[in-house]
Amino acid sequence: MRPRKQALSHVRLWLSVICLAIAFLGLSMGSFANAKGYQKVVWVPVDQQIEQGLGSFLKRAFTQAESEGADLIILHINTPGGEVGAADAIGQLIRQSPIHVVAYIDNQAFSAGTYIALNANEIVMTPGSSIGAATPIDMAGNAADVKIISGWSTKMAEAASLNNRDEMVARAMVEIDTEYPGLKEKGSVLSLGADRAKELGYADQVVANKTELFTYLGVQPDSMQTIEPTIGERVARVVTSPVVMSLLLIIGLLGIVIELFAPGFGVAGTISLCAFGLYFFGHYVAGFANWLHIGLFVLGILLMILEIFLPGGIVGAIGFIGIVTGLIMAAYDTKQGLASLGIAVLVTAIVTFLLIKKYGFKTLFNKFILGEVQRNEAGYVAPKDQRDLLGQVGIALTPLRPAGVVRIDGSRIDAVSVGGFITAGTSVMVVQVEGTRVVVQENEAKE
Numbered sequence: 001m002r003p004r005k006q007a008l009s010h011v012r013l014w015l016s017v018i019c020l021a022i023a024f025l026g027l028s029m030g031s032f033a034n035a036k037g038y039q040k041v042v043w044v045p046v047d048q049q050i051e052q053g054l055g056s057f058l059k060r061a062f063t064q065a066e067s068e069g070a071d072l073i074i075l076h077i078n079t080p081g082g083e084v085g086a087a088d089a090i091g092q093l094i095r096q097s098p099i100h101v102v103a104y105i106d107n108q109a110f111s112a113g114t115y116i117a118l119n120a121n122e123i124v125m126t127p128g129s130s131i132g133a134a135t136p137i138d139m140a141g142n143a144a145d146v147k148i149i150s151g152w153s154t155k156m157a158e159a160a161s162l163n164n165r166d167e168m169v170a171r172a173m174v175e176i177d178t179e180y181p182g183l184k185e186k187g188s189v190l191s192l193g194a195d196r197a198k199e200l201g202y203a204d205q206v207v208a209n210k211t212e213l214f215t216y217l218g219v220q221p222d223s224m225q226t227i228e229p230t231i232g233e234r235v236a237r238v239v240t241s242p243v244v245m246s247l248l249l250i251i252g253l254l255g256i257v258i259e260l261f262a263p264g265f266g267v268a269g270t271i272s273l274c275a276f277g278l279y280f281f282g283h284y285v286a287g288f289a290n291w292l293h294i295g296l297f298v299l300g301i302l303l304m305i306l307e308i309f310l311p312g313g314i315v316g317a318i319g320f321i322g323i324v325t326g327l328i329m330a331a332y333d334t335k336q337g338l339a340s341l342g343i344a345v346l347v348t349a350i351v352t353f354l355l356i357k358k359y360g361f362k363t364l365f366n367k368f369i370l371g372e373v374q375r376n377e378a379g380y381v382a383p384k385d386q387r388d389l390l391g392q393v394g395i396a397l398t399p400l401r402p403a404g405v406v407r408i409d410g411s412r413i414d415a416v417s418v419g420g421f422i423t424a425g426t427s428v429m430v431v432q433v434e435g436t437r438v439v440v441q442e443n444e445a446k447e
Contacts, residue, residue, distance in 0.1 A: 038072040038100070041219050043226045046075050050082025050112040052333075053237030055089045056286040061227040062097055068225075072217070073101045075120060081111025083242075084136050084152055085333065091119040091159060104213055105129045105203075110191070111136075114173060118159035124213055125194040125203040132173040132191030143176055165201050232285040239282025242336055249327065249344035251275040257352050280330055289330035297326030386438060389413065389430045393443050396426045406440060415440045 042065040044058065065073055075094075094101050094116065103109070103120035106129055114134045117123050125131065136144040136152050143149065153174040157167035172180040172190040179186040197203035207213045214221050229237070238244055255272020280297070283289035300322025303315050324341065331337025394408035400417035406428055407413070415428070415438040422428060422442055432439035 038217065038219055040068065040070040041072045041074065041217075041224045042068075042070045043074050043076060043224055045226075045228065046077045046113070046116065047079055048237070049241065050079055050087050050090070050116070051237060051241050052083065052086050052089075052288070053233065053240040053282070053286045054082075055086050055093070056236060056240075056288075057229045057233045058090055059093060059287075060233075062093055062099070064227060065099060066097070070099055070225075072219070073097070073099050074213075074217075074224075075101060075103050075116070077103050077105050077109045077113050077117055078107040079109060079113040081113055081134070084112055084115075084148075087112030087115045088155065090116050091155075094119040095162070102217065104210075105131060106209075110134065115156055115159055118156065118165070118170065119162065121163065122204045123197070123202065124205045124207055124216065125197055126207060126209065127194050129194050130191050131197055131202060133189050134170075134173040135176055135189050136174075149174060149176075160202075169200050169202060232281075235278075236282040236286040239278060240286050240288070242340060245279070245331065245336070246340040246343045248275045248279045249340055250347045252279065253344050253348040254351055257348055257355065279327070283330045293326045293330040295326075296322045296329070300324075300326060386413075386436065387433050389438060390433050391430060393427060393429050394440075396422050396424050396428050396440075399424050400428075400440070406438075413438055417441065 042061070044061045044065075046054065046058070048054075062073065100122075101120040102122045102124060103117035104124050105117060106126040108129065109117045109131045110133045112134070114131050117131060123131075134152070134156060136148050144152075153171045156170040156174050160167050160170035168180055169183060169190065169192075171178070172183040174189065176189055177186060180190070184190045192200065192202055194203055194206045198206050205216050207216055210221075213219075214224075239248065252272045252275040255268045255270075255275065258268035259272065276297070280289055280294050284294070300319040303319025303322060306315050306319070327341055328334060328337035331340065389408060392408050394406045394413070396404060396406050397412065398404040400406075400415065400422040402417040402421070404415060404417070404422070404424075405412055406415045408430070414436075415430075417428075418431065418439060418441045420442075422440075427443040428440040429443040430438055431441050
């Protein structure tokens, strides 16, 4: 009997050891499960307005993070919203990334910012922060068209479903005219604080600060890398805003018009070149413009200048098409490029009309006809009365395209041909004199 008792004791002992081992292993597995175990962490700011330039920066940041072997990206979101088109592209970037993405909200993630956060794998918020109010609005600040709201509501719901979040909550953040019992009344949109967001599954965790965030994620702050936008990318973020795009085009076109009313090349022309240069620089850095677009614009400007010396209008028309094509193709979206250019042309046309009304059309016309301004200090003194030249015959010293120089009775006279091109050395006759403006035509009876 005693050996049997000893055997049972041994069995009980081994069973106890096995149970303890299993319990210990379970605890160990649980602790490892709670530890995130991220090795390479990247911190990326998503702040201010959501626009196309931000999308370009985030694309670079995600590419850099992936190339450096990062396994976690923390998007620090603090934005009032922005363009839904830009947010859509950023959401696609996040969804397609093989890296785990956490959206950290310590202030606000409204409108387009909400959509970006919903595409992340996790959302972490701090007390006092908010998410939601994602109704698209138009340029006037009013709610967008019903079709746009409906489409955006569906996109928000699809983004919410990626991580098993309630789609109705996402729709309640967008749709104004729909009542969602328990969430919002008709005529309002839903926004959530941190605690309410966690209750509804729209925040995976609520932390007090970044320190608690790192603890929750199991991240060592010293090993974290921050990717900031470059100066060029910051400029691109501003320039690619639809409002700034339109403003730059208005300044550029107005500068050209004002320059036509002023002698020489001055401040207006310089500002115009700077505006167009900034437009192309921002879109080039953002990845929307290339050298082809810039080349088309520069070629168009050169052809427009050449039109001053060549009659017919064909060269000028081609130049105008080149300018318009370059500006529109450089924009991130053709429709937006057309809209911004249309606004700029409208404003420029109004200002041009006012300038012509004040200074007269002749000022603008003469600016095109004469290639340079004669000044006393340059040795040129215009005769006060040149009516005695009428009917006289001379020789074209330079080609007249239509402006040029002729010689009459040994004197050099600035003249303009009657519409056509006259080669140098051709005999010409003065057919009209208006003050200092001398008009000539080819003389059929040669000298």
